[in-house]
Amino acid sequence: MTSRPAAIEASGLYVSRARTAILCGLDFTVDSGRITGLLGPSGSGKTTLMRAIVGVQRITRGTLVVLGLPAGSSPLRADVGYVTQGASVYPDLSVEANVRYFGAMHSATTADAAEAIAAVGLESLARQKAADLSGGQFSRVSLACALVARPRLLILDEPTVGLDPVLRAELWERFAAMAAAGTTLLVSSHVMEEASHCSSLLLLRDGLLLAQLTPAELAERGRSADLERAFLTIIKAADRGQEERPVAP
Missing domain, CATH: 1.10.238 (Recoverin; domain 1)
Structure with missing residues (x-):
């Protein structure tokens, strides 16, 4: 089976503001024509990453390629849609x-x-x-x-916040139809139950990419069918790994 081309490719991506690291060495790809979920708690760097992808956030180090061009390139303006948390109407x-x-x-x-x-x-x-x-x-x-x-690529920053369950379900149905028609969607959320609607997941915490995996892989790795519980298991494992890492002299 032919693999899908990447709509987004990040390599060693760092973003800092006021000498504070917001994103720390991210490496990932987002396949075309699929829904990728960008998941993590508030303050994990989701919005900063989305702003970098659409070219309104300066990158400190690394590379970020969107639809074959450096993020923020002028030709991308007609191909990348961005819906922020605050409605722009x-x-x-x-x-x-x-x-x-x-x-x-x-x-x-x-x-x-x-x-x-x-x-x-x-x-x-x-x-x-x-x-x-x-x-x-x-x-x-x-x-x-x-x-x-x-747009060929649609970036959605927590589009279901404040919606009732029926509206959320309808919106995800529309996202699925768009992906089936060839649009690539990157959808951020802090609601882990929405991960099941995505083909692939990027799990962020404190500016670090903990994993890129499918919902099924998340459930297996986190040893729970409850995706929120599975994510918490991965977070705790990552925290233990940081505690056990030797401190440089």
């Missing part, structure tokens, strides 16, 4: 106007905007002002604004 505009505005930057048509709105399940609210939507609906407008550009 205009509250005084309608759902449709927001999506058409962002789509215009990528020469998207009215039909493209309608398709993006449908993809996040907001067709019935297309003419409604974003300010009048619920929190979950507001977040989905931001996602539609990213989808309208038809």
Whole structure:
């Protein structure tokens, strides 16, 4: 079977701010056309890594290649979508106007905007002002604004925060459909139960990459079908390894 090309490749990746190491020597690959979960507790470096991938975070050392080009390269602007935790939409505009505005930057048509709105399940609210939507609906407008550009790589920073279980399930179904159609998704979360929706997982803690593995491998390595418990087992093992490591004189 032919292996999928890498959408993201990191080698010896370091990011520091104010002399504080945020990411410490990360090495990983993200395959194309799949959902990769970026998982770890708050403060582990997930958002910093995502910002580095989209080119808005300076890299201190190492290499980071995105879709075959150095992260942040100008040609990537049309191919990489980024949805932050804070929804980036205009509250005084309608759902449709927001999506058409962002789509215009990528020469998207009215039909493209309608398709993006449908993809996040907001067709019935297309003419409604974003300010009048619920929190979950507001977040989905931001996602539609990213989808309208038809990015080859979509970076999502904790997109399910604050959503009820039904909406979370619907959103993951949409992510799976996008991956099946060829889009690469990197989705961050601190909710370990969401790991089961991903093809591959990057486990971060304190700026270190503890492992890159599948959900099944996580369960096996962590000796538990409960993925949160399995992750905690890996964290404790990593902490013990650091304690037992000889201190340089």
